[in-house]
Amino acid sequence: MANRRISSLSSLGGTPNTADIIPITDVSDTTGSAQGTTKKVTVANLVAAAPQGDLLAANNLSDVANAGTSRTNLGLGTAATTASTDYASAFYNIVTKTTHYTLTNAENGKVIFCNSSGLIDITVPSGLTSGFNCRVVQGGAGRVRFLTSGTTINGYTSGSNAPNAVIGQHGVADLVPTGTNIYSLHGDINYLLVYSNVNSVNFDGTNDYFDPSSAISFTGVYTLSMWFKQTTDALGILAFGGSAYIEPSGSNGRVLVSGYSGGIHSATNSYTFGQWSHFMIARNSSNAVEAWVNGVSAGTGTNSGTATFSKFGIYGTSVQPFGGDLDEISLFDSDQSANIATIYNSGVPTDLTSLSPVNWYRMGDNDGATGTTITDLGSGSNNGTLINGPTFTTNVPS
Amino acid sequence: MSRKYVIINSDEVSSVNFDQVDETSESTLRYSLDGSKTFVKFDTDATPSFLDGKTQYSHSEILTILATDEWTDPNPPGE
Numbered sequence: 001m002a003n004r005r006i007s008s009l010s011s012l013g014g015t016p017n018t019a020d021i022i023p024i025t026d027v028s029d030t031t032g033s034a035q036g037t038t039k040k041v042t043v044a045n046l047v048a049a050a051p052q053g054d055l056l057a058a059n060n061l062s063d064v065a066n067a068g069t070s071r072t073n074l075g076l077g078t079a080a081t082t083a084s085t086d087y088a089s090a091f092y093n094i095v096t097k098t099t100h101y102t103l104t105n106a107e108n109g110k111v112i113f114c115n116s117s118g119l120i121d122i123t124v125p126s127g128l129t130s131g132f133n134c135r136v137v138q139g140g141a142g143r144v145r146f147l148t149s150g151t152t153i154n155g156y157t158s159g160s161n162a163p164n165a166v167i168g169q170h171g172v173a174d175l176v177p178t179g180t181n182i183y184s185l186h187g188d189i190n191y192l193l194v195y196s197n198v199n200s201v202n203f204d205g206t207n208d209y210f211d212p213s214s215a216i217s218f219t220g221v222y223t224l225s226m227w228f229k230q231t232t233d234a235l236g237i238l239a240f241g242g243s244a245y246i247e248p249s250g251s252n253g254r255v256l257v258s259g260y261s262g263g264i265h266s267a268t269n270s271y272t273f274g275q276w277s278h279f280m281i282a283r284n285s286s287n288a289v290e291a292w293v294n295g296v297s298a299g300t301g302t303n304s305g306t307a308t309f310s311k312f313g314i315y316g317t318s319v320q321p322f323g324g325d326l327d328e329i330s331l332f333d334s335d336q337s338a339n340i341a342t343i344y345n346s347g348v349p350t351d352l353t354s355l356s357p358v359n360w361y362r363m364g365d366n367d368g369a370t371g372t373t374i375t376d377l378g379s380g381s382n383n384g385t386l387i388n389g390p391t392f393t394t395n396v397p398s
Numbered sequence: 399m400s401r402k403y404v405i406i407n408s409d410e411v412s413s414v415n416f417d418q419v420d421e422t423s424e425s426t427l428r429y430s431l432d433g434s435k436t437f438v439k440f441d442t443d444a445t446p447s448f449l450d451g452k453t454q455y456s457h458s459e460i461l462t463i464l465a466t467d468e469w470t471d472p473n474p475p476g477e
Binding site for chain 2: 204205206207232233319320321323372385387388389
């Protein structure tokens with residue numbers, strides 16, 4: 001074939017014949033008879049020299065010595081273990097929890113989707129990776145409570161008798177780091193008081209008493225509930241106001257309700273000296289009054305007009321003050337007679353929040369059992385003072 | 399340490415340092431029925447100086463004293 005210019009050659013088809021060659025001339029070679037050395041390059045040479053294979057073909061990740069490490073290093077998680085295009089599990093941002101759960105670093109940056117009709121505790125432990133953050137969502141009807149374990153959630157406490165941070169159904173809260181083991185919560189946060197009764201107040205029977213800042217008065221329906229353990233004298237006063245008083249007599253286990261009821265006197269041995277007992281009195285809209293001792297009706301009476309409770313534990317100077325322990329004093333501007341079984345609770349104080357007390361004196365449980373102030377947890381915000389040295393104790397009804 | 403009780407005459411109340419006793423104030427003191435006596439209590443081992451030389455009672459002893467007609471109405475309401 002006569003020499004032809006390259007530009008005069010016909011073009012190849014879509015696929016060259018493997019036997020086709022491309023001539024390469026080394027023009028720097030001047031030693032030959034004809035200047036330059038010419039070699040041939042076949043199509044097979046080109047295929048061998050070119051990069052080849054896709055991600056999941058022969059020379060991909062599955063061929064490396066430690067495929068698991070490779071996937072981890074690439075942030076693929078459990079993805080790419082097969083020739084699949086579904087990488088969702090590696091980048092999935094939502095994890096579902098239906099029971100109490102302690103966060104781990106695996107939840108960093110993710111959404112914790114809670115789904116339960118009951119309470120779910122999400123505990124934030126110490127030692128999570130720096131910058132740990134997550135979003136918590138409640139899809140179920142129950143509440144999600146945030147607890148700490150070696151950590152601090154700014155503005156919130158964690159545990160019993162303290163305002164715990166919670167979210168309700170459809171609530172969303174972001175847990176954001178603000179320091180080492182310190183976080184802030186932002187979102188649909190509410191408070192939840194986790195009830196626990198571990199303190200009461202001891203009155204020495206000489207001159208101790210509890211004095212609400214303002215006398216508590218009712219012109220209509222009302223209820224008084226309180227727990228007492230009489231230990232130091234046969235007589236004493238549980239509550240007093242105006243000319244009315246409630247007087248337990250340890251010598252015969254009877255409780256006299258005078259002034260508040262027209263005179264109710266419980267049966268002999270309705271309570272036991274030296275043991276925790278519960279007393280409740282309620283007036284309904286017809287001015288009918290009923291008293292209960294340890295959940296059992298002590299009698300009925302009638303009383304109208306203003307009923308006042310100004311002091312607890314003392315009557316005046318001529319009557320022996322109460323000697324023993326008082327706990328969980330609560331007053332309602334409602335007739336709670338239908339709830340006597342709930343309030344008495346088989347002899348164990350219970351959370352009264354749902355009954356909406358006007359005054360609720362926990363007698364140390366929400367005051368750290370220190371100082372002389374008893375905070376009113378009811379809607380009345382009528383704090384009281386321990387007068388003449390009553391002391392906190394861990395002796396409680398149980 | 400145990401709480402101690404001391405009976406004083408009413409005219410000595412002005413000498414009471416209420417920072418050194420458990421009583422809250424002069425207005426919360428409990429007096430004998432004739433008003434001539436009252437008492438104070440303290441928790442510390444060190445007796446407040448204004449009570450030096452006065453008889454100290456234990457809890458059970460003061461309860462016995464306070465239950466007498468001198469301090470408590472022998473005909474209390476109700477019983």
